[in-house]
Amino acid sequence: MNLMKLQIVELIDRHHHMTSVADILGIKQPTVSFHMKSLEEEWQVPLFESRNGKTFLTEAGQALLHYAVKINALAKESERVVREYDSLYRGTLHIGASYVPATYLLPGILSTFSREFPGIRISLSVKPSSVIRDMLSRHQIDLGIISSGPFTNPSLRAESLCKDDLSLISSPDHPLTIMDSVSPEQIVRSPFALHGTESSTRQLTDQWLEQHGLHMRSPVELDSLEAIKQLVLFGEHVSFISRMAVQREQEQGTLHVMPIPGHRASRNIYCVHNQDRLPSVQIHRFQEVLREAGHRLEQNLVT
Numbered sequence: 001m002n003l004m005k006l007q008i009v010e011l012i013d014r015h016h017h018m019t020s021v022a023d024i025l026g027i028k029q030p031t032v033s034f035h036m037k038s039l040e041e042e043w044q045v046p047l048f049e050s051r052n053g054k055t056f057l058t059e060a061g062q063a064l065l066h067y068a069v070k071i072n073a074l075a076k077e078s079e080r081v082v083r084e085y086d087s088l089y090r091g092t093l094h095i096g097a098s099y100v101p102a103t104y105l106l107p108g109i110l111s112t113f114s115r116e117f118p119g120i121r122i123s124l125s126v127k128p129s130s131v132i133r134d135m136l137s138r139h140q141i142d143l144g145i146i147s148s149g150p151f152t153n154p155s156l157r158a159e160s161l162c163k164d165d166l167s168l169i170s171s172p173d174h175p176l177t178i179m180d181s182v183s184p185e186q187i188v189r190s191p192f193a194l195h196g197t198e199s200s201t202r203q204l205t206d207q208w209l210e211q212h213g214l215h216m217r218s219p220v221e222l223d224s225l226e227a228i229k230q231l232v233l234f235g236e237h238v239s240f241i242s243r244m245a246v247q248r249e250q251e252q253g254t255l256h257v258m259p260i261p262g263h264r265a266s267r268n269i270y271c272v273h274n275q276d277r278l279p280s281v282q283i284h285r286f287q288e289v290l291r292e293a294g295h296r297l298e299q300n301l302v303t
Helices: 003-015 018-025 029-043 059-084 099-104 106-116 129-137 184-188 200-212 225-233 243-252 281-302
Strands: 048-051 054-057 091-097 120-126 143-148 156-163 166-170 193-195 220-222 239-242 256-258 268-274
Touching: 003 018, 003 029, 003 054, 003 059, 018 029, 054 059, 091 099, 091 129, 091 281, 099 106, 099 120, 099 143, 099 225, 099 243, 106 120, 106 281, 129 143, 129 156, 129 268, 143 200, 143 281, 156 281, 166 225, 166 243, 184 200, 193 200, 193 225, 193 239, 200 239, 220 225, 225 239, 225 243, 239 243, 243 256, 268 281
Parallel strands: 091 120, 091 143, 193 220
Antiparallel strands: 048 054, 143 268, 156 268, 166 239, 166 256
């Protein structure tokens, strides 16, 4: 079996047209058909089927796809690693990050790294943590920086950079700020700004509600951290949010930050990479800068 055949399997699943696959690979359609037939003869099982003028993978083809995606990605990775020895200070670093580290941790790190490696192009994808983990598993990015609770994945290696605990935030004039202690019931009676459903903060919020047997009354749901902060600044709403995301507002006194009563779930900022990928010189250096920044941030949050 050669790599061309595995590339065809992956592209057929993506485009369902042999003409499109041929155009992408720069070959003729009969060559695509030849490789498909050769692959089926090699395995002695139907891998492709035609329906309504399109080509789809059979159940056996889907099983092969799982490995084809990994092998194709590793082939690209091996080519990239070998080429880097000829050009250590050129190329592209593909990074994925969830919203909190992308907004409040990475800008300074990207600035530092760009000064050291001015020839390296950095591509940053900002997605929910679950999407970043999936992109890493599929070898679509080199490195992930996510805010998440503890997780396990046999193909991924995660290194904790710093804590990213949640806090309850309100405006300084909110009635909750003058109470000696705040109960979960008092929180849900206030208008609440919820994070979007894919956010790890939303998942922890839902767990907290379930833990205490509570429900929000007509919450407002927003996908933007900054939009949530702006809504809370108007005075009526409260929210759960990363302490990292409100450090500046807390120092300036524009937002009041409190512990969340009965909140026991921990959350950290993790640097994650696929264990099947050999980290490049650039990735090693980027990880070093991440560790340094995480250590400084941890110290600032403690003080």
